[in-house]
Amino acid sequence: MSGTTAVTAPGALPVLGHLPAFLASPLRFLRGLPAHGDLVEVRLGPQRVLVVCDPALTRELLTHDRTFDKGGPVYERMREVGGNGLATCPAADHRRQRRLIQPAFHPTRLPGYAQAMTERIDAGISAWRPGQRIDLVTELRSMAADILLSTLFGAALAPRARDVLAADLQEILTAVPRRAVLPAPLCDLPTPANLRYRKAARRARRTMTALVHGLRENPADGLFGALLGGHDPQAGDRPFTDVELVDQAITMYAGGTETTAGTVCWALYQAARNPEAGRRLAEECRTLLGTRAAGWDDLPHLPYTRQVLLEATRLNPPGWLVTRTATTDARLGAHHVPAGATLAYSPYLLAHLPDRYPDPDRFDPDRWAPGQQTADGPGGQVPASVFGGGARTCIGQDYALAEGVLMLASITARWQLRIDPHGPRLPRLPGLTLNPLRLNATVTPAAPRS
Numbered sequence: 133m134s135g136t137t138a139v140t141a142p143g144a145l146p147v148l149g150h151l152p153a154f155l156a157s158p159l160r161f162l163r164g165l166p167a168h169g170d171l172v173e174v175r176l177g178p179q180r181v182l183v184v185c186d187p188a189l190t191r192e193l194l195t196h197d198r199t200f201d202k203g204g205p206v207y208e209r210m211r212e213v214g215g216n217g218l219a220t221c222p223a224a225d226h227r228r229q230r231r232l233i234q235p236a237f238h239p240t241r242l243p244g245y246a247q248a249m250t251e252r253i254d255a256g257i258s259a260w261r262p263g264q265r266i267d268l269v270t271e272l273r274s275m276a277a278d279i280l281l282s283t284l285f286g287a288a289l290a291p292r293a294r295d296v297l298a299a300d301l302q303e304i305l306t307a308v309p310r311r312a313v314l315p316a317p318l319c320d321l322p323t324p325a326n327l328r329y330r331k332a333a334r335r336a337r338r339t340m341t342a343l344v345h346g347l348r349e350n351p352a353d354g355l356f357g358a359l360l361g362g363h364d365p366q367a368g369d370r371p372f373t374d375v376e377l378v379d380q381a382i383t384m385y386a387g388g389t390e391t392t393a394g395t396v397c398w399a400l401y402q403a404a405r406n407p408e409a410g411r412r413l414a415e416e417c418r419t420l421l422g423t424r425a426a427g428w429d430d431l432p433h434l435p436y437t438r439q440v441l442l443e444a445t446r447l448n449p450p451g452w453l454v455t456r457t458a459t460t461d462a463r464l465g466a467h468h469v470p471a472g473a474t475l476a477y478s479p480y481l482l483a484h485l486p487d488r489y490p491d492p493d494r495f496d497p498d499r500w501a502p503g504q505q506t507a508d509g510p511g512g513q514v515p516a517s518v519f520g521g522g523a524r525t526c527i528g529q530d531y532a533l534a535e536g537v538l539m540l541a542s543i544t545a546r547w548q549l550r551i552d553p554h555g556p557r558l559p560r561l562p563g564l565t566l567n568p569l570r571l572n573a574t575v576t577p578a579a580p581r582s
């Protein structure tokens with residue numbers, strides 16, 4: 133990249149650059165980069181990307197969110213879906229949006245959301261039958277979608293409409309990685325996949341616009357109720373229009389469904405593969421809960437469950453590669469970065485650095501034990517950058533951790549899972565998240581502890 137002082141990763145082929153090596157195994161490729169420097173240029177065909185390979189440099193990238201703004205091919209396609217929502221909007225619009233939305237994520241609102249989480253989790257796991265073979269990916273995704281839409285719209289969203297909306301939103305999200313790599317004209321062809329995508333996008337926006345109209349007249353109990361009901365915008369903050377509110381709903385769905393569901397899926401898988409961790413998890417959940425679903429007041433009494441969840445996010449962080457664009461000529465650490473450059477940070481790469489996490493491939497929930505000193509601060513913290521950082525840090529972090537612990541504890545308390553020996557079925561290339569495509573398990577009732 134003209135003007136940058138970053139080293140280029142070795143092994144670039146003419147024209148294709150590092151594309152074959154990246155496509156052969158993106159995660160292995162990323163993990164090899166820190167050996168070459170703290171900022172490494174990678175050539176993916178014509179696209180050049182500066183990959184940040186060091187935690188301090190990642191913090192610097194995330195702190196200067198106006199210089200290193202949202203951008204890159206995935207964010208462009210996400211904008212097509214989520215419009216100018218909180219996760220995709222440029223820095224120029226971000227402070228206003230964040231100020232308007234933050235009250236809906238205030239810690240005092242979490243117990244209310246947790247009640248909806250407990251109800252939806254209980255309904256989900258009560259439908260399983262002894263001896264049934266389930267696909268955990270589908271089951272947890274549908275539970276997370278149910279929870280997200282229930283907390284967004286509260287009682288304003290009837291169960292039948294919720295199912296249709298969840299199916300449409302899922303269709304849209306599944307299309308994003310495909311549309312991000314297809315040349316733009318191909319995205320407009322009337323292929324069955326493009327037609328399905330357009331139909332789902334139109335219907336989802338129509339449904340949510342109607343919900344927003346209803347909530348403006350009659351604010352209900354959900355997250356959108358908090359956004360619309362009686363919240364005084366800060367001086368100078370223009371309130372959200374209906375279109376912006378629908379963008380925010382799609383953004384929350386996109387940011388809050390696959391991420392949490394995938395994390396719980398990996399946590400259950402790891403607990404099944406690691407007998408000692410699985411035993412301690414079961415002991416904690418079954419002793420505390422018997423067979424009931426976990427609620428908000430149980431959270432402080434589920435420390436090991438939280439450790440298991442955190443370690444699962446470290447090993448398989450949902451957002452594994454995240455891009456930015458330099459808005460101006462800039463410095464990053466000791467490097468010059470030219471205006472227009474694409475940069476990327478990788479929670480996956482950082483979470484597998486051996487000097488931060490000794491024996492990084494080992495599943496070890498005790499890294500997060502209270503009082504344990506980790507590279508990310510005292511035990512109980514979250515793995516650095518898994519939830520981003522700086523002004524664009526995940527607004528749903530506490531929501532996600534509460535939901536993840538409630539799901540993991542409730543499932544473990546009530547059911548014994550026998551994961552299929554084949555383990556998770558992985559996509560050939562990871563999509564927006566590191567989630568498996570399938571994880572089959574047979575469920576039998578857990579033996580309660582006395």
Ligand code: HEM
Pocket residue numbers: 218219220230383384387388389391392395445449450451454455517518519520521523524525526527528529531532
């Ligand atoms: C395990 C669960 C989750 C993980 C690992 C996660 C991860 C992340 C990461 C890495 C970012 C920063 C992206 C960037 O730097 O460009 C982010 C932002 C965001 N997340 Fe999450 N997330 C999770 C759950 C959630 C949930 C449950 C919600 C909503 C209820 C949510 C909503 C958002 C939003 C709206 C943003 C954009 C924030 C902003 O730009 O101000 N996330 N998340």
